[in-house]
Amino acid sequence: MTGLPIEFDDPDLLGDSLHFGKYGTVEKIIISSQGKHNRTAFIQVYITYSKPIDAAFAIRALDGIKIKGREITATFGTTKYCTYFLKSIECRNERCFYLHAYDTKNELMDGVKNNMDFLDEKS
Numbered sequence: 001m002t003g004l005p006i007e008f009d010d011p012d013l014l015g016d017s018l019h020f021g022k023y024g025t026v027e028k029i030i031i032s033s034q035g036k037h038n039r040t041a042f043i044q045v046y047i048t049y050s051k052p053i054d055a056a057f058a059i060r061a062l063d064g065i066k067i068k069g070r071e072i073t074a075t076f077g078t079t080k081y082c083t084y085f086l087k088s089i090e091c092r093n094e095r096c097f098y099l100h101a102y103d104t105k106n107e108l109m110d111g112v113k114n115n116m117d118f119l120d121e122k123s
């Protein structure tokens with residue numbers, strides 16, 4: 001998630017039920033503040049939800065919205081899901097190896113390693 005104004009530089013604020021907590025159980029928040037000394041600076045935050053589907057809801061809700069005139073970009077850091085799929089847009093990338101359906105049997109997001117695991121599975 002990039003483009004958040006610097007005043008969001010507070011894990012407690014970000015994780016509460018009015019912010020990212022609204023979309024599911026937030027497990028971890030990492031804030032990378034770029035240019036703390038710059039008043040127009042924006043921050044980049046990494047949110048880990050307990051369930052990937054919660055992250056999917058958050059991304060769907062937040063990607064492309066504007067906060068203080070700046071467009072927010074929300075994407076999966078360790079995604080298994082195609083970003084087009086998450087936006088309900090048809091994916092035209094024939095070589096896209098991300099998932100285009102929700103993986104309900106594998107609820108845990110185990111990071112980048114999982115992105116590759118399903119390539120071996122015959123669907």
Ligand SMILES: [Zn+2]
Pocket residue numbers: 082083084085091092093096097098100
């Ligand atoms: Zn795709």
